[in-house]
Amino acid sequence: MIKVGLILGIAGACRTDELVNLTVDDIEDVGSSLIVKITNNKTKIPRIFVVTDVGNMLELFQKYLSLRPPHVKHKRLFLYYKAGKCSSQPVGKNTMGKIPSVVASYLKLPDVACYTGHCLRRSSATLLADAGVDITTIKRHAGWKSTTVAEGYVENSIVNKTKIANQVLVGTTTSAITKNCKCKRK
């Protein structure tokens, strides 16, 4: 359950609520990939994302789906998983919101409690910004109405900062420094 939540959350920059509300009808398995439709009641901005088969992610999804008990009455995708089985109980907001901290503790990262439910969405945008994509793409991917939030990800991207650092430091020659020195040499 946590792995599937992580995959969908990162692939689609999903909010905790959006993952909680995801239904089996929102996901189309086209064999080589999954097509996921997010219909957010609050923002009213629907979006679609694709999950491609990187590192057996599709197999993992299909395995999870195959564990769905046949008698489940509701359509919510995420069901509690324990000891190789899924129950019919849908995963709630609290459990879903803990996925990043569970992952962080698995990775033995410090400050595990700081990894809130929003980290999946943030990581998704950060990964895109670091890959050097433009602001419009990030904005569309996350379904942000304003450009401001998307801009923050590009501006704060470490890859971007590193590019800038390289440009600054490449120019660090003695003449570049002395040129800006206001003191007159005697």
Ligand SMILES: *[C@@H]1O[C@H](CO)[C@@H](O)[C@H](O)[C@H]1NC(C)=O
């Ligand atoms: C998720 O579903 C609940 C209950 O139907 C609803 O109140 C909430 O707005 C939904 N959240 C999103 C992000 O669509």
Ligand SMILES: *[C@@H]1O[C@H](CO)[C@@H](O)[C@H](O)[C@H]1NC(C)=O
């Ligand atoms: C880096 O961030 C600046 C804004 O600080 C932006 O104008 C520029 O397009 C970004 N560069 C890349 C490669 O994303």
